[in-house]
């Protein structure tokens with residue numbers, strides 16, 4: 001599909017896509033860019049890239065596909081560095097979890113004739129780094145592309161095809177819609193997990209050790225989510241402020257309603273809510289998204 005693919009960032013997501021490209025022979029050459037020597041050495045050792053460099057501008061030279069797979073906060077600097085080296089007709093895509101900010105930070109820096117196709121594979125784990133990646137990560141998961149109206153259709157089709165080869169289903173939508181939906185399905189749950197685990201971290205030592213001991217009661221699922229990469233999630237919240245704050249205020253209202261129901265012993269209200277939420281879980285299972 002491609003001559004030379006350059007990954008800027010080769011962590012969980014970048015390395016998983018690199019594995020797909022490698023195993024299926026979708027590119028003649030794969031090159032990675034990462035700041036740390038240890039990250040580059042790992043990517044080479046895993047055999048998922050041919051070359052590794054610390055210089056983004058070097059990585060993208062002669063690449064017909066560039067995949068930005070760093071935390072969102074690195075986008076402005078990385079885009080400015082690669083822009084002068086991007087070839088006419090080349091495609092730049094990304095995997096960032098917030099799309100309006102990705103377009104804001106990348107699109108204006110792209111030279112004429114370079115096609116930027118923003119994307120987001122809705123798949124992941126709480127682990128980071130090239131060793132955390134695996135080839136089947138994207139199988140059966142959605143990949144959302146949010147091309148701006150002026151985006152080249154052939155470029156969008158090629159990026160979509162790449163994700164299909166990775167086993168994903170494709171959805172196209174606006175960046176604003178994406179950010180709103182992911183605000184509720186991904187960002188808010190992470191915020192709740194970070195907060196609840198933070199609450200426990202603030203408890204006095206004796207209670208905290210018991211919480212850890214009996215974590216299987218539900219808390220452990222929150223600790224798993226709250227173990228996600230701090231830099232990546234810092235950047236997500238800073239870049240999806242509006243949608244997250246809107247969802248958070250709706251959530252706070254609903255929480256207050258539940259609080260009231262508990263105070264007044266409104267058993268029926270609680271049971272009704274818990275029955276409705278069970279239905280949502282059934283829907284997720286039926287959609288094969290567990």
Ligand code: NAP
Nearest residue numbers: 009010011012013034035036039070074096097124128129
């Ligand atoms: P990760 O495992 O931490 O990998 C990030 C990679 O970027 C590392 O290889 C890191 O290597 C490199 N990097 C960081 N800053 C850089 C810079 N300034 N220049 C060059 N390389 C840099 O993170 P990830 O989970 O793959 O996430 C990457 C992107 O995917 C994020 O934008 C995130 O929003 C998105 N995403 C994540 C998930 C998920 O569940 N994790 C799911 C969907 C989308 P060095 O530290 O050595 O530079």
